[in-house]
Amino acid sequence: MKVRMQGIHKSFGNVKILKGVELQIGNGEIHALMGENGAGKSTMIKVLTGVYTKDCGEIFIDDEQVEINSIKDSEKYRIAYVHQELNVIRQLSICDNIFLGKELKTKQGLLDTKKMNEICKEKLSQLGIGHLSPDTLVGDLSVGYQQMIEIAKALLIDAKLVILDEPTAALTNKEIENLFEIINKLKLEGVSFLYVSHRMNEIFRMCDRVTVLRDGQYIGVEKIDAINEEKLVEMMTGKSIDNLYLKEKVTLGKTVLEVKNISRKNEFKDINFFVKEGEVLGFAGLMGSGRSEIMHTIFGSTKLDSGKIFIDGVEKKINSPIDAKKNGIAFVTEDRKEEGLILDFDIKENFVIPSLKKFLKGIVVQESQISNKIDSYIKNLKIRTSGRDQKIKNLSGGNQQKVVFAKWLETNPKILILDEPTRGVDVGAKKEIYEVINELKKQGVAIILVSSELAEVIGVADRVAVIHNQKLVKIYEGKNITQEEVLKTAFLGGAE
Template sequence: MIQMSGITKAFSGNVVLDNVQFELANGEIHALMGENGAGKSTMMKILSGIYSKDAGEIKVDGQAVQFKTPKDAEKLGIIVIHQELNMLPDLTVAQNLFLGKELTYGKTGILKNRQMEKEASELLSKLGLDINPRTRTGDLSVGKQQIIEIAKAIASDAKYIVMDEPTAALTDREIETLFKTIHELKAKGISFVYISHRMEEIFAICDRITILRDGQYVGVRNIPETNFDEIVAMMVGRELGERFPERNCAIGDTKLEVRNLAVNGLFQDISFKVRKGEVLGVAGLMGAGRTEVAQTIFGYRKANKGEIFIDGQKVSVKSPIDAMKHGIGFVTEDRKTEGLVLDFSIKDNIALANLEKCSSSGIVKPEKENVMVAKYIEDLKIRTSGPNQSAKSLSGGNQQKVVIAKWLGTEPEILILDEPTRGVDIGAKKEIYQIINQLAQAGVAILMISSELPEVIGMADRVIVMQEGNLTGEVNKDNMTQEVIMQYATGGEKVVQL
């Protein structure tokens, strides 16, 4: 087993882990939970040799160890599968599996490609994947890439696998395959550290939960002996109350209307309306075309067909600049590559979409910028050492709040939210839900794309459902259930007119 005790770590005098402990038994799936910034990632980076600890002890199978590099941890069978998968998309599956440990003919450097492909095929077969090892990895779904990451870990003789938000980009079917794979490996004695904010998954697959809060150890619980409310209280240090805030917004006239929108090869004949003060949920499986529709409305993609109306007037949206001029904001799905400039400060990121507001005669006025940024840091409760802190040093939840702050600064009349709480802890999720409610109460028309059905049902006034580029259903609040939504998402009758 792995035992971590008294682990302490500080960066520039800021203590991020304070006397923390963690234990992983053989053949166990152990969840590590806590709000964004609780210290989970730092803890696992210490375990995997990325960071050195300032104090404490790590034991593997009863022996004290000191990791100076990730290679040291890997030699003892500790492998981390990061949320951003470490696949080289232009290499084949076999080449990725043997990356860094290629089989060669002696010292010639000539690769034994056939042998590597044969061994890769055998390994993938054991994991239930029927994939040609010569397949370009970038052509595979994220779910299959996730399983290949596990195969890569097994090829490195992994005994302990750390998985960070492994299902964030997976479909329900891919999640089932992943869970089946994890259970099969668990039966062979391989242990998992499972980091996720999806409470339902934790209770479905894990044996125990260790909770961290503000860099400190809170406690450990056996799954059969605890419940959702207790874990949330341990994570946030208080009762969270209802998971979704009560919605009582007055819904007004139609603000945004989309008619017969289409982009060849992605989606076709999409029509819907969003009213002032309304949250319209968009559900569907991965690859259904939801994000592509949002990108087209925002002018990022060019439509081959269709019309967009705002306040009853037909508008032309050929670029994101056009969209912003029409009062549209867009919180994108991937905050790290699309929503933020990670090397920029919080202040610079929030100001990016608001330079005109912060300027006079074309010159940015720092005093205006500072006032606006300070307001959103306070209003959104962004945990930061100050506005000049870099975005990349923030936790995921606080990064998401910075993206939202950037668009709130534009005072949008229409706000598109694509997976607004992905990778965000339970406490920050509720804060984001409250922000959504406040915007709706102010009359903003909100289009919210989410893969989490409880979130869609808890927040939306209506839901439209997409499947393989088609609009297949519309569900009102009265009959909004996961079963009904999933029926449309997997191929219900097509809705011709909404």
């Protein structure tokens, strides 16, 4: 199926989001849609899928002009949208999820469970996961399998265009490879894909062409084999981004955090490391190796089974995030939407939560002080927003992440834990986040960086700790920090 959008405009009130953008997807093509957060990608997708109605412009399916004013319209034209935040109901079975709202009935008006199970098995087999039972609860599946269930929904409507929004953000390496196999298989069957991701390596590996948006405008389309990463970044940002990873050299101070033999059953065992003032200690390892679990325990979200935590050389009992905050620990979690922000609150309300006591005079909240502070962070962190009163859910991913940074920086942490700080963040916002990290190093903050992007860990961290099978097997530093060595240790482990 061929899809063409041209001259698409969309505004909300007086704010113009899309300004005459265009997109052309070929039959059986994997087409990337790229741009910085706030470039208009999500709005464009929502116009194509009928979530939003375009103000003007034209949409063509196989050269025939069509109107798409609802999700039902987009499904009629065989367009399916697999969201970044998966739309599965964990308490229902695989079959119930796939047929939700599309249940089959017998002539007597009863649910045709037998027929639905048969079709469900057929779709699962088509995706190479036929070993799963249609009766399995979706909540018992890994995120990778849940994503397969979302794609199975697309197959149910015989989708000819599947939109994938950051499809690998929460997948393990094995699940990513499985997903890529499925995409290539369906491509050979004539299914087209619109692929939205900030992961450059995936774009160059999987896609045929790329369309770039910037500030709500169409910048251009290029064949993947006719463009390089530098040119793509320049199209997205309007400028060349040299030296993405600028690692500041600072004089390290005293050891701020040290953990000795910390363990938590089934999550990690006998972990030992330290981090100094002005240092970035990176953590690499496969998803599920125990990296994030270690950080949650240091922050008090989960409790230690054994081992000790020392801050400034003094043993501390950290049994809750409140304890952690009292001891100068801040934590930017990997799941900002579930753990880092309240989406229905505005920027100001989210910002003040960890540091409210600072702005109290007796029992009176000093509103003007809070406003001045958040306005300062909006300026210094380059948060793109209409103002401090804008709802968090209406910000792009990169700007949401900057709000998380702002609220924790206001607590003046001595130890800052960053778990996947640039996940779902465009390249321009990434550079800005790295600049914040470098500035914090100069201020003597001890930083722990957990990331699935190996180039990020190596490019930003002064030392790199590798976790393999729930154990810290090696710490690399200096010239020994190479992608090959870190990757090999992450996969195979090594001498402790």
